[in-house]
Amino acid sequence: MIRTRHSQKKIIHIDMDCFYAAVEMRDNPEWRNVPIAVGGNGPRSVLCTCNYKAREFGVRSAMPNARAKALCPELIIVNGRMSVYQQVSQQIRAIFLRYTDLIEPLSLDEAYLDVTDSPLFFGSATLIAEQIRRDIYNELNLTASAGIAPNKFLAKIASDENKPNGQCVVAPEDISTFVENLSLKKIPGIGPKTSDKLKAYGFESCADVRASSVAKLHSIVGKFANALFQRSFGIDDRALETSRVRKSLAIEKTMAEDIDSIEQCQVILLSLFSKLKLRLAKHDDRQISKQTVKIKFADFQQTTVDMQSKDCLEAIFLELFQKAMTRANNRKVRLIGLSLGFSEHSSIDNQSQLDLF
Numbered sequence: 001m002i003r004t005r006h007s008q009k010k011i012i013h014i015d016m017d018c019f020y021a022a023v024e025m026r027d028n029p030e031w032r033n034v035p036i037a038v039g040g041n042g043p044r045s046v047l048c049t050c051n052y053k054a055r056e057f058g059v060r061s062a063m064p065n066a067r068a069k070a071l072c073p074e075l076i077i078v079n080g081r082m083s084v085y086q087q088v089s090q091q092i093r094a095i096f097l098r099y100t101d102l103i104e105p106l107s108l109d110e111a112y113l114d115v116t117d118s119p120l121f122f123g124s125a126t127l128i129a130e131q132i133r134r135d136i137y138n139e140l141n142l143t144a145s146a147g148i149a150p151n152k153f154l155a156k157i158a159s160d161e162n163k164p165n166g167q168c169v170v171a172p173e174d175i176s177t178f179v180e181n182l183s184l185k186k187i188p189g190i191g192p193k194t195s196d197k198l199k200a201y202g203f204e205s206c207a208d209v210r211a212s213s214v215a216k217l218h219s220i221v222g223k224f225a226n227a228l229f230q231r232s233f234g235i236d237d238r239a240l241e242t243s244r245v246r247k248s249l250a251i252e253k254t255m256a257e258d259i260d261s262i263e264q265c266q267v268i269l270l271s272l273f274s275k276l277k278l279r280l281a282k283h284d285d286r287q288i289s290k291q292t293v294k295i296k297f298a299d300f301q302q303t304t305v306d307m308q309s310k311d312c313l314e315a316i317f318l319e320l321f322q323k324a325m326t327r328a329n330n331r332k333v334r335l336i337g338l339s340l341g342f343s344e345h346s347s348i349d350n351q352s353q354l355d356l357f
Contacts, residue, residue, distance in 0.1 A: 008172070010125035011240075012113040013147040013155035014132060016092070017164035019109035020085055021051040024078055026141050036076045039065060044254050048080055052164060085109075088140060095135045099128050104152075104240040110159075112152055114240050126169050133167065153236035154178070157186055175234035182206045187231055189224060197221070206232035245344075249283060251276045252337030258298040260332045262325065269293075269321055272338050273314050280312055280340065288312060290341035293320035297331035312340055 016022065020038040025031050035054035039047040047068055049061045057072035068075055089108040096103050102114035113132075121127035129146040136144050146167035147158025154170045158178075161168035170178050183205055185195045201220055203209055209217065209232035217225035230236065251272050259265060291313070292306035305320045317338055 008116070009114065009150050010116045010118075010123075011149055011152055011155040012115060012125055012129045012132070013149075013152070013159040014092075014096070014111055014113065014129070015145050015147075015156075015159045015163075016109035016136075017143045017145060018049050018051050019142075020049045020080060021054075022142050023081075023085060023088055025051060027084075031076060031078075034076060035059065035072050035074060036078060037068060038080045039077050041065075041077070041079065042254075042256055044256065047077070050075075088142070091140055092136060092144075095132060095139070098135070099132060102240055102242055104242055112155065112240050126167075129167055133165075137165075150175070151234075151236035152238055152240070153188070153231055154234055156188060157182065160186070170234075179206045179232065179234040180210070184209070184228075187228065189227070194221060194224075246283065246286065246342060248339055248341050249276065249279055249286075250337060250339035251279065252294065252335055254296075254335045255333065258332035258334050265325070265333055265336060266318065266321065268336055269317060269338065270314070272336065273312075273317055276338050276340070277312060283342075286342040288340050289343040291316050291320065292339045292341065293317055293324050294335070294337035294339070295321075295324045295328075295333055296335035296337075297328060298334050299331060300334070301331075302335070303327045306341075 021036055024036060024038060033053065035051065035057060037047045037050035037054055037059060039045050042065075045065045047059070047061055047063050047065065050059045050068070054068075054072055054075055057075070059068045059072050059075060065077060068077070085108055092109075093103065093105070093111070096111065096113055099120060100113050100115050100118055104112040106112070115125050115128050118125075118128060121131065125148045129148050133144045133146055136142055143165035145159050145163045145165060147155040147161070147170070148167065149155040149158050149170040150172050154175065158168040158170050184190050184198055184203060187206075190198070197220060198204070203212070203217075203220075209228060212229075214225050214229050217228055221228060253268055253272060255268075288310055289308065290306050291309045292304055294302060294304045296302040303324050305324045307316055307320060309316055321336075
């Protein structure tokens with residue numbers, strides 16, 4: 001039997017409510033009471049997010065446009081304005097910094113905050129979260145939800161409990177009860193396929209996992225077994241990662257129509273290469289270690305080919321593409337992607353080491 005250990009940390013998970021769509025509704029008041037979604041306009045585009053009005057019709061993020069429009073014919077799909085979302089995200093982060101500098105951003109619209117040692121509001125993480133959400137609303141006219149708990153796992157789960165514009169607190173003494181009947185689908189890292197696989201073996205809730213063993217789980221989910229067993233008891237010892245280093249840089253394109261012309265694919269690849277080089281210029285302190293080409297075929301099966309490289313070379317991408325296409329088996333191409341892997345040390349670090357000797 002595993003022994004439950006309760007950390008006394010105070011972690012807040014802030015999650016903006018339908019962030020991209022909320023920004024669009026804020027800036028375009030005529031959209032506030034109608035179903036809208038943010039996404040591309042192409043026939044194969046998918047939605048980035050949608051507002052709660054659209055969700056009433058079954059519309060969800062990552063849904064193809066055509067499917068979304070079928071569910072909700074009056075749905076308004078607007079082009080995303082990434083530069084605006086990034087600017088608003090920076091404003092949100094500035095609000096976070098008033099309360100703590102221990103921040104782990106997960107994306108533009110969510111982050112973990114460690115307020116364990118904060119003297120504000122008599123050290124109450126609940127009151128700090130309420131004030132942060134109040135600041136975001138008063139200053140940016142946007143709403144956020146929050147989860148407050150002793151660790152990251154519980155805080156993230158809790159932030160989804162009272163959406164939108166609400167918060168949930170999981171106190172140390174309530175962890176066991178809160179987690180026991182939690183659906184495994186809600187645990188980060190468990191996607192639809194893994195969930196279905198676990199269900200086939202009789203695992204649907206954390207209570208089911210608690211009654212089993214790591215060895216049994218390992219035969220189903222492999223290396224994730226130990227973490228899953230820990231999470232079923234509400235245990236998560238991970239510290240906040242306050243300084244993340246980008247490990248890769250990628251770009252890809254989904255075709256409006258599947259293509260089978262090698263020459264046409266190469267033209268698209270070269271266009272992607274040019275854009276990748278422009279993005280790379282913003283990361284000139286990173287040392288390249290690998291180049292990768294990804295191809296998704298018309299049947300949605302995909303393949304990747306990579307090669308070690310210390311530079312971003314067009315010739316290598318073309319060579320990798322040729323290797324990848326040997327696996328096409330007469331299938332047309334749906335998507336082409338290029339990516340660069342970075343080494344753990346920056347080029348500045350490497351240069352400093354060279355200078356020392």
